[in-house]
Amino acid sequence: MSLAVSLLLIALCAGGGYGEEGKRTQKAGHVSVVIVGGTGDLARKYLWQGFFQLYVSQDVSQDRCAILKDQFLRLSQYRQLKTLEDYQELARHIEQQLQQEGMTEAGRLFYLSVPAFAYAGVAEKINSSCRPAGGTWLRVVLEKPFGHNYRSAQVLATELLGALKDEEMYRIDHYLGKQVVSKILPFRIENRKFLDPIWNRHHIEKIEIVLKETLDVKGRISFYDEYGVIRDVLQNHLTEVMTLLTMKLPANVSNSGEVLRNKLEVLSSMLPLGKSQAVIGQYQNYKTEVQQELNKTKEHVSMTSTFAAVLAHIEDAQFEGVPVLLISGKMLDERVGYARILFKNDVFCLQSQNNVHCKPKQIVFYFGHGSLKYPAVLVSKNLFKPALKGGEWKEVTEHKNVDVLGLHISDYFVQTPTTEREAYSELIYHIFAGQKNNFVSTENLLASWEVWTPLLSALKGSFPRIYPGGADNGDMLDVHLRGKEIRFYSEAVIINPDQVGGASASSFQVMQGKFRSAQMVSAWSEELVERLAADMQEAAEAAVREGGVFHLALSGGSTPLALFHRLVLRHFSFPWRDTHIWMVDERCVPLTETESNFHSMHEHLLQHVRIPYYNIHPMPVQLNQRLCVDEDGGAQLYEKEISRLVNVSSFHFVLLGVGYDGHTASLFPGGKLNETGGSLVALTESPIKPHQRMSLTFSAINRARTVALLVMGKGKHELVTQLSRVKDNLEKYPVTWVKPNNGRLVWYIDYDALLG
Ligand code: BG6
Secondary structure, eight states: OOOOOEEEEEEEEEOOOBOTTSOBOOOOEEEEEEEETTTSHHIIIIIHHHHHHHHHHTSSOTTOHHHHHHHHHHHOEEEEOOSHHHHHHHHHHHHHHHHHHTOOEEEEEEEEOSOGGGHHHHHHHIIIIIOOOTTSEEEEEEESOOOSSHHHHHHHHHHHHHHSOGGGEEEEOGGGGSHHHHHHHHHHHHTHHHHTTTSSTTTEEEEEEEEEOOOOOTTOHHHHHHHHHIIIIIIIIIHHHHHHHHSOOOSOTTOHHHHHHHHHHHHHTBOOOOGGGEEEEEETTHHHHHHHHTTOOTTOOOOOOSEEEEEEOBOSTTTTTOOEEEEEESSOSOOEEEEEEEEOOOOOOSSOTTSGGGSOEEEEEEEEETTTOSOEEEEETTTOOOOOOSSSEEEEOSOOSOEETTEEGGGEEEEEESSOOOHHHHHHHHHHHTOOTTSBOHHHHHHHHHHHHHHHHHHTTOOOEEEOOGGGGTTTTOEEEETTEEEESOOSOOOOGGGSOOOOGGGTTOEEEEETTEEEEEEOHHHHHHHHHHHHHHHHHHHHHHHSOEEEEEOOSSTTHHHHHHHHHHOTTOOGGGEEEEESEEESSOTTSTTOHHHHHHHHTGGGSOOOGGGEEOOOOEETTEESOGGGOHHHHHHHHHHHHSGGGOOSEEEEEOOTTSOBTTBOTTSOGGGGTTOSEEEEEOSSSSOEEEEEOHHHHTTOSEEEEEEOSGGGHHHHHHHTTOOOBTTTBGGGGOOOSSSEEEEEEEHHHHHO
């Protein structure tokens, strides 16, 4: 495999540095920084800036920014790094430069800003050609993904260990560079006297570590679709935060060996994570984004989750039984990240809920954004006033009027960094100084994968709950903890209890309720179909009694087949002779083809009942020996026929289904459905083959006396849950536009679809 690798070479003059134990361990001298992949996205966004800040920090006078920038750029060189010879040439170049300038070499820093599959190859070349001579350090920085699961992480780790020593590798988790995250341990130490008595299962009610994002993953789907939110965020960022909160305090925070060992203990005492410890979701547009970016067909379905909530437990004496929630998702309502430790409050407030002792007791490590907009550590005032050490953090006393996680900001003691710094700049500084406590060791990485891999395997094949994105998500992603298990809070559609009951004695298993403020009938599928067939016959008889004719419009697809069978096999007294059958929609294929809706209706219904053939009205999709051509006016023809035969074009009964994407009839999301004017029939486009369709429009559907929407099967459960919450939205969920003007709408939803 050949990879075009670019290189940025920066020469920095280093003073002495600090090693693991905080001791001065580095010799002064020249450091070469090589960014492999220096023109990539990460480098452009963070690395240049980070190294520049490092450069500035090495200079005594920091206010000469323009001059320094100019110098920095002159020190930076670009070269191609592809072959072994390129690396050999690079090594020669560094040595020559050192000789020319008469400098001693302190170290070589390689930042691998390239895809993970290239790591092993690059590490190998660095090892064989660019390793500095004894006494000079080598540091190689790596970015996640560090594997896809335990096995692949292990393979990658072994390959890397073939070329580099563990202490030479700096695996970045940029969360460890966030100021608030790196404050967790010092905060716990500085406030030991308050925290020691309460930092345990007797006092902590739960811990929540949350990263909510508003963005989608457009532009990085080729990466994301392989990984998903658990691998992208939970396995690394949120796990790191969890370990910092729950690990035993090290005697010395700069002792990376001790810090990593204590983190490892947390990982090894976690209870195994299985399917019941997670719920997953996917934002609705993700599917289309995948189809576009990965060049997939419209049928392609991705099971990758863009939202996950996981319930973890640490089974040690200190935290046993304390729920630890790890939650992250894309396309949520706000961008915010935090870790909250909520303490038990055993006070019962009868009246004065506003008293300080009635309010939640919590400590929040607020990473940034959200209502507060800046990083901070917040301690609710009913707990204690935290210590403030050193000049790097300050107390905030002037507040905007905001609430943070259920408390007004003035109910907290608030501390924030004196100067806000970018996570990458922090980490680059640590790398340069040789401080390893904020990086991920091979052992800890594998321990984390050991925790997450069984869950990822258990979730394989699980359908994520589809959520609309943004504020529309409503309470769809709320979760409920039940003992050691987590569920979506609203697993089932809530049926208004006032509406329950009223079913006739013969259909006692059938439940009635409300769905999207319309009538709903629900039952196991067999009873449901029985009930729908009975309702349809009742409507037919009433119409025939009233006007001598019953106009019935039927949908295609597989959902109505069970109904057709029931009608054929049980409803011998159905007034077929006076019934006209219309099509709700048709695919633009010859009517003789199996794909044709008419063909299937004929197979399963029409050929088995005594209905006059002139009462049957297939859609004229084929005219002039061609299919659905606008100029042939098929849609207009059908509309004319409806107007001629059906009184005020109002069907007595329209049977509809609803597709996974919220379409009904052949009216699909994003299908410019507003543009059909007042016409009753239109040619439409389906995302699924055959693409061309003819369909009744909402104008026709909403004129009907009764519209029945039949939804069956577990596969529709997510959709039903979603539909129970979203507002009417023609663009996203065409089915929400079914609103008969003067008639009634009845949802027939089987228990599988309703309850999942
Ligand atoms: C990255 C993930 O590691 O972290 C992204 O790959 C995510 O998907 C990002 O958006 C979040 O980082 P931050 O610093 O914006 O919270």
